[in-house]
Amino acid sequence: MEGGSIPSKCVSYLETYYSKGQFDKDYSLVASYALAFAKTVKMGGDGKDAWVFDVDETLLSNLEYYKTHIYGAEPFNSKEFSEWVVQGTTPGYDASLKLYEHLKKLGFTIILLTGRDEAQRSVTEGQEDQGKAATEYKSEQRSRMVKKGFKLHGNTGDQWSDLQGFAVADRSFKVPNPLYYIA
Numbered sequence: 373m374e375g376g377s378i379p380s381k382c383v384s385y386l387e388t389y390y391s392k393g394q395f396d397k398d399y400s401l402v403a404s405y406a407l408a409f410a411k412t413v414k415m416g417g418d419g420k421d422a423w424v425f426d427v428d429e430t431l432l433s434n435l436e437y438y439k440t441h442i443y444g445a446e447p448f449n450s451k452e453f454s455e456w457v458v459q460g461t462t463p464g465y466d467a468s469l470k471l472y473e474h475l476k477k478l479g480f481t482i483i484l485l486t487g488r489d490e491a492q493r494s495v496t497e498g499q500e501d502q503g504k505a506a507t508e509y510k511s512e513q514r515s516r517m518v519k520k521g522f523k524l525h526g527n528t529g530d531q532w533s534d535l536q537g538f539a540v541a542d543r544s545f546k547v548p549n550p551l552y553y554i555a
Contacts, residue, residue: 377552378444386443386550390435396467398548403467406528406545407474413525413542415479422522423475424514424541426529427486429549431472432462444551457488468547471528481522485513485534487554506554511537 378386389395415421425431437456438444475482487506510533514524518539527534527541530549535541 380445383443383445389550395548399465400467402545402547403471406471406526409543410475410478410480410526416523419481420522421480422483422517422524423480424483424485424524424527425472426531426534427484427488429530430528430547431464431468433465434462438551480525483517485510506531506533507537510534511539514539
């Protein structure tokens with residue numbers, strides 16, 4: 373994450389975007405498009421029809437952390453952020469959780485891909501992924517799933533690096549995240 377990437381003059385806009393409900397409306401709209409697409413997918417019935425989700429700022433909200441750090445106008449402190457994450461108090465976004473549940477009911481296998489480091493996540497393929505660019509890492513992980521026979525129908529993420537690269541899904545859905553950008 374790039375620290376201090378939000379100009380201080382934009383902080384009030386971010387506060388309003390989140391507090392007045394526009395963020396939730398924007399996220400819900402993307403989730404409704406994703407669900408509409410998911411309902412059109414012809415499922416194979418073999419448990420290999422998959423949907424990929426990013427974790428931070430897609431399924432789980434770190435907004436409370438960023439509020440205390442001026443919505444990203446302060447330089448990012450990875451140690452402090454990691455300490456906050458491991459507390460395990462991060463809430464889910466309503467729209468993403470509803471989408472997740474609908475996809476499960478439709479029969480999709482859910483694949484979670486996170487950029488969290490080894491200290492922050494309990495399930496990982498190993499240390500060899502440390503330091504890779506996000507697009508490369510996520511592409512490699514999706515490729516592993518394809519090699520295991522999964523058909524990646526959908527992918528939902530808050531960063532373009534969650535969605536681009538190789539082994540991409542049939543359809544990708546970018547949810548809003550005005551707080552930071554990961555290349």
